[in-house]
Amino acid sequence: MYLAEQLVEEENKDMIKGFDWYLLPVLNPDGYEYSHKTHRLWRKTRSKTSNPFCDGVDLNRNFGFHWMEGGASGNPCSEVYAGREPFSEPESRAMRDFLQTKMPNVKGFLTFHSYGQLVLSPWGYTKTLPEDHDELVRMASIYTSAVASENNIRYTVGSTSNELYIASGGSDDWAKGVAGIPYAYTVELRDTGRNGFLLPSSQIIPVGRETWSGLRAFTKELDRLANQGNIRLELGRNDPEPSPGQMGKSANPRFSSKVSLP
Template sequence: MLFIKTFSFFILYINLAVCEKFRFDNYSVFKIIPETEQQYQILQDIRRDDPRYDFWTDPLPLREFVNVMSSPGDKTYLEDILQKNEIKYEIVMQNIQEAIDEEIVNTFTRSGIRNMEWNAYYNLNDINGWLDDLVATYPNTVSRIIGGVSYEGRDIRGIKISHGSGRRAIFIESGIHAREWISPATTCYIINELLTSNHTETRAAARDYDWYIFPVTNPDGYIWSHEQFRMWRKNRQPYGTNFGVDLNRNWNNNWLVAGSSSNPALDTYAGPGPFSEPETRSLSSYIQSIGDQIDMYIATHSFGHLLLLPFGNSTEPYGNYHDAMNIGRRAMGALSVRYGTMYRTGNIAEAIYRATGGSVDWVKEQIKVPLVYVYEFRDNGTYGFLLPPSQILPNSEEVMDSLLELIHQAKRLGYLNSSSRFYASIYICLSAFLITLLR
């Protein structure tokens, strides 16, 4: 009973406190390596029944490891369970507040677009200020776009980069999970490269396509992660005494089927219904309004070194799965060249776990975008969501390398041109028909 009261107070604090930022002194991160079905089941039971532990990765057999954050008071209990059941583990971070303190958050100086640096993170106000400066600096190429609105009334802001009419579009959605700071940071780097790089392939990519880019699609949550609670994931809509919905479980595609929760206290809460949140509802409407122009849709997340394809509800090779896998694997080969970082490619259900209600599944099925990918950026379990600022630039560089290769390989297979949507739609319909016949 004491635990329940204590935990309830903790949840109430992180939901409502506005006076003092929560500190994670002596909070630890475990890297757990289960090897048997029984060991996975033990972790799954803890994940489901014991809200004291924040599972940064889900305990499923497709995962090579499971990251779990523990408070100092609950650390010994978790260690006892792991040792009793002979589950291998190491504590990769003894005090995550130290890592948080080392996260450099810079201030962007307006009227100087090159003042944006790639060795620091930025808050929402500074990111939006930089976007405004880009619009002012490149008025013939860059325009301000609004993809929707948040629960607290903030615009979901982005930019469109275009060198003329009639071009096919590439759409980048980032920052839907608030605590994944490397997602907006890398997306801002991509924007910068598209506008300032002298690299031939980068300039061609910028010139040949329209780019719709949104660095932060969960503005309320991103602000909360900066100002109040660093590990916040959801948006900030209240539900009873709890706050927030996992916006990447709230899209109207197999909603609440797998990998999400109906419990508002949990990080994977999918909301009371599909598109219950103003962020997903308005952003999906914006995507629909330009859907016939989009040939590639990219969502960025962290962490795990993964490039994922739809869908999250099945491992069946739906649609143009084989083309998308071929393109993705070659792109991840390009990603590995610069720093040796190895990514795994597969659809969501086969590469990590079954998870539905995500943006990419909805975009693939409803908008019929031919090529849809999810990046899970660095790292591979050492720092998790607290990627050191020194890794922002290396992560961004290797991702940019892979993005150019995605485009190159897509063009090689006949995508990203004016007729690609027509042929891709026929291919998807035929594939779905054949799969139905073979069942």
């Protein structure tokens, strides 16, 4: 909500001239409510599964791109249960369907998680890097440099699988591999482990400020590239075509892309 407030401030009107912003505060509202009322560290959705004693699906494993190819579980009682099929959850389907109405015009996708102080790029399902990995790192480093200039908080840049672990079915992998969004990232916010998931409320505003600084720098660079015609979206293959099961039911044809600069 801090980001939304910043976008409507007069001093930031330049940030909305060249881009449409789509903000989704919470993708998992039922799980979010449950985490505040019942189980503070609840991670998954609240949908029923085949096991009457284990509810919920990990949305970070439910997107239909190389689904269940590593770092995910078919056990409903697992914290990383990927669901009975790709896009089994209404939450992941809603995001997929919305983004597909905007394609191929979306150029940046950032999903914010906690914790670790990381900016993670695809891929999560494999340690093999996409062809435009260096460009993804360059853009992410612009973000992290701006964050550091705000509060001297340092973020690490790298691919999900190499900086953390193999995790298939993530929204950022789907955003780049299927939706063709050239700059797709997962941002793991503060901290690095002292407070972990239970970050003190006193840090909410500082995190908001540094995140906004990162987004400003990231968006300005994206705007510069677009205005100079330096972003070329090569609609081809930068990853093997997923099977229908990986795509998910009723998925549209993919807009696979890589970013290259002259």
